[in-house]
Amino acid sequence: MKNSTSKPTLIPRMYCNLFGHDYQVTKKVTYHVKEYTCRHCKKELTTNSNGKLIELTPKFKEINAILERIHLSRTERLKKKSLVSSIY
Template sequence: MEKTITKPALIPNLICNVFGHNFEVSKKVTFHVKEYQCSHCKKQMTTNSNGNLTDLTPKYKEINSILERIYNHKMLRLQEKSLISTIS
């Protein structure tokens, strides 16, 4: 029986505990709201209503999903409106 050696999850957490998280934008929900993920430990965060980072819980995932759908619909309507006004 072969044993495989896997990288323990302790090391990325240790790096984050010592040096802090290295958050990178993983998704742009709107112009102001983004989702972030740590490149080391994969912790996910998002911006809340005050603009501060908060844990990306299932509740915030749902909120961001709905907000993204509304934002995209609004942008589509604005593009159509500007296209119509350019033609007229």
């Protein structure tokens, strides 16, 4: 029985090997952390706490989701209580 699963094409990856990845920002998690996806091979990267680009693993996706939630609630709070932020 023939198993006709479609193999991932090698061309995009070859392109990236030759010309480098073409990353685009797909998500802004916080001011400093962003998620990137390569336009050609769909490789995903994220910025870690040191500001370096690393591979976006499911673990980091989880961390980014938490970071995003914290970041959103923080910016919301700042909008509402601008008086409180001046104390800090």
